[in-house]
Amino acid sequence: MSDMLEQQREGAVLRLRLNRPALHNAFDAELIAELTAALAAAGADAGIRVVVLEGSGASFSAGADLNWMRGMAAASEAENRQDSLALARLMRTLDELPKPTIARVHGAAFGGGVGLVACCDIAIGVPEAKFGLTESKLGLLPAVISPYVIAAIGARQARRWFASAEIFDAQTALRIGLLHEVVAAEQLDATVQRQIDLLLKAGPLAAAGAKSLIARVIATSDGQAQDQANATLIAGLRVSPEGQEGLSAFLDKRSPSWAHKGEKP
Known part of the structure; x- marks a missing residue:
């Protein structure tokens, strides 16, 4: 290089x-x-x-x-x-x-x-x-x-x-x-x-997926299909390891695990 x-x-x-x-x-x-x-x-x-x-x-x-x-x-x-x-x-x-x-x-x-x-x-x-x-x-x-x-x-x-x-x-x-x-x-x-x-405080998968969500919403003209896709997305995120950790951390009033992984060594 x-x-x-x-x-x-x-x-x-x-x-x-x-x-x-x-x-x-x-x-x-x-x-x-x-x-x-x-x-x-x-x-x-x-x-x-x-x-x-x-x-x-x-x-x-x-x-x-x-x-x-x-x-x-x-x-x-x-x-x-x-x-x-x-x-x-x-x-x-x-x-x-x-x-x-x-x-x-x-x-x-x-x-x-x-x-x-x-x-x-x-x-x-x-x-x-x-x-x-x-x-x-x-x-x-x-x-x-x-x-x-x-x-x-x-x-x-x-x-x-x-x-x-x-x-x-x-x-x-x-x-x-x-x-x-x-x-x-x-x-x-x-x-x-x-x-x-x-950005480092956000869930890694959520931050990475934000732009793909926006692109899909902009490109979709079928409202019902959009509602189905968005409901499927949020349901999957809620039960995912990242979503479970984020919700648990919020309810427990602590920082989620990923909030410490972006720090400089």
Whole structure:
């Protein structure tokens, strides 16, 4: 593995840090493959309960590496399709990861960088962060990341930002739903840690299953089928070992067993 992606394990928390600061953490085919593999491994690791995605240097991620884009401009349509499918796999892997994810946005996020933020479950940024879906300036569109960005900010907002390629600030990102919280730079790490602590207090299976529940509810138009599926889900959770432990701990006025497993050694 190259040094363009750093992995730091802290107990049950995995930090994935894009590490191309000289290029504002822009990604190419190699970084896309490494990040996809790291996320897939994290998803399969029962000991990991939270994943934090962040960038080194001044930016979160400037999107696509210009040299990589130059190479793809000279490639065939079929080669471009395969290349785009690799990026699509990265975004879907992050979006559907069976672990809660946090984007720590300390600087600029453009193009695919916005896609990474949108795919994370929780996104926290600083006031100085800048965002932009700048593809239309190049005669392109943010097609691969569009499902996740639209899910985050809504179709009406997407119409503006996809077409105009405007740069917008953190407060706008907060208002339209791309960020959940904006905090001063000196408070960023503490705020991210507070979210980590909250996630580690939740049942591991419950926290992991939250996004799949939401996705299913959104996708289901049959109300009766939805009621049946939700009733089956909650019934199974109530009698599961995790549900039994959580209910017992609540009634006994104690912390559940998993609340201590995410602590640093």
